[in-house]
Amino acid sequence: MNRVVVTQPDVTLVLDWDGVIRDASVSAALAKDGLDGWVGRHWTDTVGEPAGDQVRRMVEDARSRGVSAFLQVTQRFPSGIEVPIEYTTVRLGAQAGLMAVGKSLQAVQELQSRLVAAQQAREQDYWKLREIEMRSRLLFDASSEAVLIVAAGDLRVIEANPAAIRELGMAPGWDFAQEVAPRDRNAFRELLARAREHGRTPGVLMHIGAAATPWLLRVSMMAREPEPVLLIQLAPAMPEPGRGLPRALPPRTDELLEGLPDGFVVADAEGRVRRANRAFLELVQCATQTAVLGEPLARWLATPGRDAAVLMRTLNEHGEVRLFKTTVTGLLGTESEVEISATASTAGGPPAIGLLVRDIGRRPQDDLGDLHAAISQVLRDMGRMPLPVLVRNTAALVERARIDQALRRAGGNRTAAADALGLSRQSLYAKLERYGMHDPRDSDMDAAG
Structure with missing residues (x-):
């Protein structure tokens, strides 16, 4: 029923x-x-x-x-x-x-009120979490120690603080395991196993980088989605026992390279930037070193037939490159003619390439450049005109170029230009008329001299 x-x-x-x-x-x-x-x-x-x-x-x-x-x-x-x-x-x-x-609808209203209260509480928790993340980020960036966040699976660098970039030249995407000296890799694997088991490890001496520099390395396991990460802290190690202290400290190479007026870049065997000084950053129009680390050289060297591929192939074949002319295109589209001298090295670690990039567009123009071009044009007519005519034309070209050079150096002051040429002012005027260089609108600048 x-x-x-x-x-x-x-x-x-x-x-x-x-x-x-x-x-x-x-x-x-x-x-x-x-x-x-x-x-x-x-x-x-x-x-x-x-x-x-x-x-x-x-x-x-x-x-x-x-x-x-x-x-x-x-x-x-x-x-x-x-x-x-x-x-x-x-x-x-x-x-x-x-x-x-x-x-x-009182029950529904109460439920809605609880929902609003829960949403507000969640939003407050969210902003508290953001504040904690911001403080952690500030501490991460301001730390004088080199700190890396590395994927626990493939050991590739996820984040690197400024000290790590400056001291180690590491950037996101690099394989940290390859930076450990071969003699320390077994110990490094044991260190990782201890970090996975206990969450953290004490400081252990490891040799890092192409120069196998000794560092005191500490590893901590951190939870993160979608997979855990490793926090690696590196502090400069004291001199190894038996070696003693050096008698004199050499100048800091980092500071000297950073202050070079020409661009200086260190790249790996694949042509990816591992380090760049301030002059190179200005050349490619990037504000910070982080913006170029891990980027391929081909991003900026793009002259057809003289790009990064040709540069890398030449380095692989000969081990060095001298005065390699190409064009660098900056982030904002500005192009600069450059000369690159580079060398490759495999001593003490993975292959590395050092490049010196000089902006030749800033060089002062050669005063005789126009003259050389004009004489080359005359020489093309050799054999097609009598020798006296060829000599007379060449002499006229040289004289005209010399007058133009003197006027430019004198800032247009004809009196000063005549003195520099060893001519009277009237003779200079006559030659200007002969070569079509006289402009009636030009005012004589004798008073300005």
Whole structure:
């Protein structure tokens, strides 16, 4: 036998045709006070001010259509409490009146309030986490120790702080295991196994980089999605026992290379930048060294037939390159003519390439460049004209070029140019007329001299 479960609405109002309450009942869970005070009052008088229009609309819809849509209003009870109620109004037949049936939304409202509170708490936790991350980032960047974050799986560098970039020349994407000297790699693998088992390790002496520089290396395991990472801290190690202290400290090579007026770059065997000084950064229009680390040289050397591929092939064949002319294209599109001298080395570690990049576009122009070009043009006519004519034309070209050079060096002052040429001013004027170099609009600059 099926049981029919009958539930009482939270609020039931019996209304006359005009919307005046004739009878009212409420569930015990909603209010304990009687609703006698509502009888004889218009329904709109028992709701909040903004809900009056919704009540009138439900009454009109029930009279005209027989049933109204569900609308939410704020119901005021005699006890003073206000509860959100969702009502629908139906017509009882003919002119018998109307009935409004309401369901309390108080539980939904409380749930919404809890949801909003949870969202606010979550947002506060998010900003606290961001603040912690920001502080950690500041400490990471400001640390005087070289610090690397390395993927636990393939041991490739994920992040490197400025000290690590400066001291080790490492950038994201590099294989840290390849930087460990071969004699220390077994010990390094044991160190990683201990970090995975215990979470962290004490400091262990390792030799890092092409120069096999001794570093005190500490490893810590950190949780991160999608896989854990290793935090590697490197501090300069003291001299090894038996070697003693050096008698005199040599100049810091890092500072000297950083201060070079020409660009200096260290690249790996694949042509990816591992280190760059300030002059190279200015040449390629990058603000920080981090922006170029790990990038291929081909990103900037793009002259057809003289690009990075030709440069690398020449280095592989001969071990060095001298005065290799090409064009460097900066991040903002500026092109600069450069000469590159480079050498390759495999001593003490993985292959490395050192490149000196000189901007030849900044060189002062050769005063005789135009003269050489003009004489070359005359020499092309050799054999096609008599020798006296060839000599006379060549002499005229030399004289014209020398006058033009003297005028440029004198800043246009013809008197000073005539003195430098050993001519009188009248003779200079005559030669200017002969070679078509005189401009009547030019004002003589003798006074300025």
